Amino acid sequence: MLKNKPTDSHGEEEPLKRTKLVSLILNLTLAILMGVCLSGCGISLSKLFLSQASWSPPEQNPTVQPVAVANDQKLSVVTSTTIMGDVISSLGGDRIDLVVLMKKGIDPHSYVPTPRDMAAIYDADVVFLNGAGLEENMYKAIGNASGDAPIVQVSNGITLRTLNEPSTNGAGTGHAVEDPHVWFSVPNVMHWVGVIEQTLGSLDPQNSTYYQANAAAYLSQLKQLDDWIFTQVDLIPQQNRKLITNHPAFGYFAERYGFEQLGAVYPVNPSAEPSARDISALEDVVREYHVPAVFTEDTVNPRLADQVASDTGVRVAELYTGSLGEPGSGADTYIGMMKTDVNSIISALK
Numbered sequence: 056m057l058k059n060k061p062t063d064s065h066g067e068e069e070p071l072k073r074t075k076l077v078s079l080i081l082n083l084t085l086a087i088l089m090g091v092c093l094s095g096c097g098i099s100l101s102k103l104f105l106s107q108a109s110w111s112p113p114e115q116n117p118t119v120q121p122v123a124v125a126n127d128q129k130l131s132v133v134t135s136t137t138i139m140g141d142v143i144s145s146l147g148g149d150r151i152d153l154v155v156l157m158k159k160g161i162d163p164h165s166y167v168p169t170p171r172d173m174a175a176i177y178d179a180d181v182v183f184l185n186g187a188g189l190e191e192n193m194y195k196a197i198g199n200a201s202g203d204a205p206i207v208q209v210s211n212g213i214t215l216r217t218l219n220e221p222s223t224n225g226a227g228t229g230h231a232v233e234d235p236h237v238w239f240s241v242p243n244v245m246h247w248v249g250v251i252e253q254t255l256g257s258l259d260p261q262n263s264t265y266y267q268a269n270a271a272a273y274l275s276q277l278k279q280l281d282d283w284i285f286t287q288v289d290l291i292p293q294q295n296r297k298l299i300t301n302h303p304a305f306g307y308f309a310e311r312y313g314f315e316q317l318g319a320v321y322p323v324n325p326s327a328e329p330s331a332r333d334i335s336a337l338e339d340v341v342r343e344y345h346v347p348a349v350f351t352e353d354t355v356n357p358r359l360a361d362q363v364a365s366d367t368g369v370r371v372a373e374l375y376t377g378s379l380g381e382p383g384s385g386a387d388t389y390i391g392m393m394k395t396d397v398n399s400i401i402s403a404l405k
């Protein structure tokens with residue numbers, strides 16, 4: 056995988072990884088020392104870090120070139136969420152070394168990358184991000200890691216929905232932000248598969264037919280999943296196809312499968328607390344539209360959703376949103392997560 060990797064008789068990659076890590080740490084130390092020096096000259100350390108390159112996500116993915124992958128080596132692939140990790144591993148199989156930065160149960164909106172993540176990004180042959188603003192906190196880390204891996208946003212090319220960001224007085228009519236939760240509409244994940252298959256095949260042409268075959272098999276599973284969701288949704292009475300979720304993660308789902316996303320406890324994402332007025336307005340919506348249930352999620356404290364449900368006397372059910380579930384949960388793959396969520400929605404609304 057690594058371009059200039061030294062080959063030793065055991066095919067171990069630790070020595071070079073350590074060298075690259077040491078070099079990354081030296082660079083960071085140098086940056087800090089420079090900061091101290093500069094602060095003596097009247098320029099603060101925080102300014103230095105602010106001036107560090109922050110990666111800006113382009114709307115088009117870079118053209119990727121083949122990397123030299125030795126016969127006993129694998130392509131080194133890094134991604135952010137467990138959901139993307141599962142899709143990538145369905146295509147890359149045993150021909151890639153995959154590092155997933157966010158662990159299970161982590162809320163991707165608020166995730167802050169660690170120095171270990173920066174080292175993984177620095178060492179990668181390719182980094183796959185969801186894009187559409189999901190991993191906003193990672194952009195600085197990517198800029199600072201200064202590796203030469205192409206950064207590929209799998210959602211580039213998808214027509215994005217927008218969310219209305221609340222204004223500071225909580226009136227809910229601020230500027231629109233992109234809705235990153237594209238994976239809740241299965242055709243969008245089919246789009247991911249195309250992007251991932253093309254990227255892996257371009258980086259590692261000698262395995263491109265392997266990636267193509269895996270992509271074709273996975274696409275047929277996704278097609279079955281999409282069809283299955285439509286048949287399941289038919290079990291819910293039309294007037295009950297209304298979603299009040301913990302944060303507005305189900306816009307693409309609602310659009311594809313015929314629901315209304317009427318509101319959310321956290322109007323934009325779980326990093327921004329709703330006001331008491333927001334909660335009270337949401338409770339009015341639950342009552343007015345006779346919504347049968349409020350959904351919590353596995354990555355965020357359910358306290359406020361529980362409060363809305365108890366104030367309005369409706370049921371609470373949990374959904375997986377930004378992370379896969381643990382092994383045994385039934386939601387430990389993307390397809391399993393979608394089925395688990397659809398089953399929870401049906402039990403709560405039918």
Ligand SMILES: [Zn+2]
Pocket residue numbers: 164236302304324376377
């Ligand atoms: Zn989210």
